[in-house]
Amino acid sequence: MKLIIDKPAERQELFLADRHKYIAFGGARGGGKSWAVRVKALLMCLRYPGIKIMIVRKTYNELESNHIKPLREMTEHIAKYTETKKQLTFCNGSQISFRACKNDSELDKFQGTEFDVLFLDEATQFSEETWNRLRACVRGVNNFPKRVYITCNPGGIGHMWVKRLFVDRVYSSMEDPNDYSFIKSRVFDNKALLAADPEYVKQLEALPPKLKKAWLDGDWDIFEGQFFDDFVIGDERAQRERRWTHVIDPFEVPRDYVIYRSFDFGYSKPFDCSWWAVDYDGRAYLILQLYGCTGNPNEGVKWSPDRIFEEIHNIETSHKWLKNKRIIGVADPSIWDASRGEAIIDSADRNFVHFDRGDNSRIAGWMQCHRRLAFDSEGRPGVQFFNTCRHAIRTLPLLQFSSVRVEDLDTTGEDHFADSFRYFCMAKPIRAIRREENELF
Ligand SMILES: Nc1ncnc2c1ncn2[C@@H]1O[C@H](COP(=O)(O)OP(=O)(O)OP(=O)(O)O)[C@@H](O)[C@H]1O
Ligand SMILES: [Mg+2]
Known part of the structure; x- marks a missing residue:
C-alpha cells in the first residue's frame, strides 16, 4: 500500500x-x-x-x-x-x-x-x-x-x-x-x-x-509603541501640498449631514463627548468635543453626571450645527450599570440626552477605527477631525499598545476619546477600503 x-x-x-x-x-x-x-x-x-x-x-x-x-x-x-x-x-x-x-x-x-x-x-x-x-x-x-x-x-x-x-x-x-x-x-x-x-x-x-x-511578514515587534500610528496630524508642508490629513480647519457643517454623539464616561477619570457629522459619501468629521473637566483636565476637577448632561443638552439646543437636529447617541455600555447606585444613563435621560448602548467589542472596534483612518485611492481618509477638537488630537497619538492583550491599547493611557471614537465607529461600521480585506474581518 x-x-x-x-x-x-x-x-x-x-x-x-x-x-x-x-x-x-x-x-x-x-x-x-x-x-x-x-x-x-x-x-x-x-x-x-x-x-x-x-x-x-x-x-x-x-x-x-x-x-x-x-x-x-x-x-x-x-x-x-x-x-x-x-x-x-x-x-x-x-x-x-x-x-x-x-x-x-x-x-x-x-x-x-x-x-x-x-x-x-x-x-x-x-x-x-x-x-x-x-x-x-x-x-x-x-x-x-x-x-x-x-x-x-x-x-x-x-x-x-x-x-x-x-x-x-x-x-x-x-x-x-x-x-x-x-x-x-x-x-x-x-x-x-x-x-x-x-x-x-x-x-x-x-x-x-x-x-x-x-x-504577511510575520513580524513580532509590531504590537509595540504607538497604537494609532496611522493618525496623521499634518504639518505646514502637507497643507501647502494640499495632501489629506486627519486634522482640518472647521467648515460650515451642512444641515443634512447625519449627526452622531459618542460618549465615554470616566468614573475616576475624564469623560469624552464627541459629535460627528457624516456626509453623503459616509465620510465622518469630528466637529465638536466636550472633554474631561472644567478647564485643565489634568487638574482633576470633575463634573457630576447631571452637570455633564446639562452641558451636553445646552450645546445641542444652542449650537448652530446641532440645534433642532436628530442626534444618534451611542455610549459606553457601563453607564447602564446601576450596581453603584443610580445608573449614569438615568442622569442622561433626566437631562434629555439619549443614548443607545455602544458596542464594546474592543478588537473589532479598534479595527473599525483603523479602517476609518485609512486613506482611499485618492488619498482621502474616512474620518477627519476639526482642529478645534484639541483633546482628541492631543490624546490619540499618545496611546500605546497593551503589553497584556497585545492587539489592544494600554488602558492606563488617556483613552477616553479613543473609546468614544470606537463607539462611534462601531455605530457606523464601514467596510475595508480594499474589498478583498472583508473576508478576513
Ligand atoms: N506542502 C504542501 N503541499 C500541498 N499543499 C500544502 C502544503 N503546505 C500547505 N498546503 C496547503 O496550503 C493551505 C494553507 O496551509 P495551512 O493551512 O497549513 O497554513 P497555515 O500556516 O496553517 O495558515 P494559518 O496561518 O491561516 O493557520 C492549505 O490548503 C494546505 O493544505
Ligand atoms: Mg493553520
Whole structure:
C-alpha cells in the first residue's frame, strides 16, 4: 500500500526534521503550518508504532476542519477514527488524540493525561498557563521522543510568551535555551497555496499596516509603541501640498449631514463627548468635543453626571450645527450599570440626552477605527477631525499598545476619546477600503 504525501516546502522540511524539545513554526499566515502539523503527526505515528500524540486547538470545529478531516482522508486504509473519543488509531497501535481547550478553565480535564508528543496549533491563542499545563502532559516511561511542536502567528493572548521563548530567546534559570527552536514561516514559501489561491496574498496586503506586518511578514515587534500610528496630524508642508490629513480647519457643517454623539464616561477619570457629522459619501468629521473637566483636565476637577448632561443638552439646543437636529447617541455600555447606585444613563435621560448602548467589542472596534483612518485611492481618509477638537488630537497619538492583550491599547493611557471614537465607529461600521480585506474581518 502507498501513502502519498505532498512535497513539503523548504521551511516545512526544516520543521519536519527538527529534533529539539520545543519547536515553533511561526510568523506569516498561510505559511503551511497546520499542514506541517498533520504531516509530522502522521509521520511520527508511522515511524514509532504505539506512540501517543495529542493535537490541541481552541475549538473542535477548528480541529475538525484543519486536522481531523484531512488526516482521516489521508489515513483511510491505515487508521480508524473513533468519534466519541476524538481519536485516530493506526493499525500499528499509534494514536492521535484531538483535544479542544477553549480557555484556562478547561485545563483540569488534561490533569493526569500523558502523551509523547504534543502539537499546539495556533499557540498564540493560548495563555502561558495553558502552555505550561499542557506541556506537563508530555511525559512517560518509554523510548519515544518527547517533544512539543507549536505553530503561531503574531498577536493574541499568547503573543508575549511565544515571542519571549522562541523569537527573543530570553530564558529564566529553569529554562534551557538549547531546548527551543524557531522556524519562521513565510506565505511566499507555500507554493501550493499561492497556486491554488492567488488572491490570498492580496488579502494580506490589504490589511491595516500593523496587521499586514504581522500576518504577511510575520513580524513580532509590531504590537509595540504607538497604537494609532496611522493618525496623521499634518504639518505646514502637507497643507501647502494640499495632501489629506486627519486634522482640518472647521467648515460650515451642512444641515443634512447625519449627526452622531459618542460618549465615554470616566468614573475616576475624564469623560469624552464627541459629535460627528457624516456626509453623503459616509465620510465622518469630528466637529465638536466636550472633554474631561472644567478647564485643565489634568487638574482633576470633575463634573457630576447631571452637570455633564446639562452641558451636553445646552450645546445641542444652542449650537448652530446641532440645534433642532436628530442626534444618534451611542455610549459606553457601563453607564447602564446601576450596581453603584443610580445608573449614569438615568442622569442622561433626566437631562434629555439619549443614548443607545455602544458596542464594546474592543478588537473589532479598534479595527473599525483603523479602517476609518485609512486613506482611499485618492488619498482621502474616512474620518477627519476639526482642529478645534484639541483633546482628541492631543490624546490619540499618545496611546500605546497593551503589553497584556497585545492587539489592544494600554488602558492606563488617556483613552477616553479613543473609546468614544470606537463607539462611534462601531455605530457606523464601514467596510475595508480594499474589498478583498472583508473576508478576513
Ligand atoms: N506542502 C504542501 N503541499 C500541498 N499543499 C500544502 C502544503 N503546505 C500547505 N498546503 C496547503 O496550503 C493551505 C494553507 O496551509 P495551512 O493551512 O497549513 O497554513 P497555515 O500556516 O496553517 O495558515 P494559518 O496561518 O491561516 O493557520 C492549505 O490548503 C494546505 O493544505
Ligand atoms: Mg493553520
